[in-house]
Every structure is written in C-alpha cells, then in structure tokens.
Amino acid sequence: MCVGLPMTIIETDGVSALCERRSERRLVSVLLLDRPPVGAQVLVFIDSAIRLLGAEEAGQIDNAVDGLAAACNGEDFDHLFADLINREPELPEHLRPV
Template sequence: MCLGLPMTIVETDGTTALCQYGDELRRVSVLLLSDPPAGAKVLVYLDSAVRLLDDEEARLIGDAIQGLQAALNGEDCDRFFGDLVDREPELPEHLR
C-alpha cells in the first residue's frame, strides 16, 4: 500500500522540488502543479507532488500517518484522530 505524504517544499527549480516531511528530505516532481513556491505544502505520492494542501489538511494527514504508526506499535492512537473520536461516523456528502 502506498500513502501520500504531506510535504513542505524547501526549494524548487520549477520541475522538481526538494521537499521535507519530518526529518526526511526528498526530491520530487512538481510537473503536475502550477509552479508551487518554497514553503507550500503538497501531497506527495510516488515521488510526485499531486496537489497543494492548506495547513489544516496537511496537519490532519500528518496526524493520521502518525496515528497509524502508533497503532502499528501497539500504542494509543486516539490523540492523532481528535476530529474522529467521540462522534458518530458520517458519510461524505457525495454518498448521502
């Protein structure tokens, strides 16, 4: 299974960008985006930035990835899913 990572662009030359997620630095393609600037948050999938993210969405995705890691390690993961804990599941609008 592959996951998209919320990464921050450190520098870019217009076709590729050096991006960071935690301690990881990775050079990725930005050809699918319209010249994203340094500091922009992007969703990276298979070494390609596929779309821009706002700060909140990037944080939620990062929390979910950390929550999955915690669950795999047998740790409590509820703190990473604060937006889901203590509420009833809801179908997305397009499925209602």
Template sequence: MCIGLPMRVVTGGDFFAECDRRGTIERVSLLLIGPQPAGTPVLVYLGTAVRVLGAEEARLIDDALDGVAAAIEGRPYDHLFADLIDREPELPDFLRVPSV
C-alpha cells in the same frame, strides 16, 4: 498500496522541488501541480506532488499516519484522531444523494 505523504517545499523550480518531510529532503516532481513557493505543503506519492495542501490538512494527514504507526506498535493513538472522536461518520460529497 501507495500512501501519500505531506511534505513542505524547501526550494523549487518549474519542474522539481526539494521537499522536506521531518528532516529528510527529497527531490519531488512538480509536473502535476506546477511551481510552488518555499513553505508550501504538498501531498507526495512516489516522488510526485499530486496536490497542494493547506497547513491544517497536512497536520491531519500526519496525525493519521502517526496514529496508524502507534496502533501497530501498541502505543496510545486516540489523541491523534481527535477530529474523528465523538463525531458521526459522513459521506464525501460525491457519494451523497442530492436533496430534492
């Protein structure tokens, strides 16, 4: 299984960028999303940026990943899924039946 990680562009060129994830810098391919300015959050799979993220979406992904790690380690994690607590599950748009 491959997990996408939010990273932030530090410096970039046309094809590659140096991206930061919690203090670790990694060279990331930009071939799928094009050049991005410094500070842009991107979703990275196996060294390739696959999508530009908004700041809030990047935070939610980080919270979810931290929540999974906390659950594995037996630490409290509910606060990391605050956006899901007391909410009815929703289907993504592409799985919803169109209303007539």
C-alpha cells in the same frame, strides 16, 4: 500499501522540488501542480506532488500516519484522531447524494 505524505517545498525550479518532511528530504516532480511556491505544503505520492495542502489538512494526515504507527506498536492513538472522535463518519462531498 502506498500512502501520500505531506511535505514542504524548500526549493523548486518549476519542474521538480526539493521537499522536506521531518528531516527527510526528497526530490519530487511538481509537474502536476501550477507553480507551487517555496514553503507550500504538498501531498507527495510516489515522488510526485499531487496537490497543495493547507496546514490543517497536512497536520491531520501527519496525525493519521502517526496514529497508524502507534496502533501497530500497541500504543495509545486516540488523541491523534481527535477530529474523528465522538462524531458519525461522513462521506466526502463528491460521494454524497445530490
């Protein structure tokens, strides 16, 4: 299974960027983005930054990944999905009927 992870750009030359997530650094392509700045959070999938992320969305993705790890280890994970507790599931806007 492949999962996109949020990473922060710490330096870039416009073609590639050195990104960091939790003390892991990785060189990724930024060719799919329009000149993302240093400090930007990006979603990295198979060593390519595929889109910019806001801080809230990056945090939700981090929580989801941590929640999956906790569930696999038999640990409590409900607190990591606080945005989903006590609400009905919703389709993404682009999948909703017109």
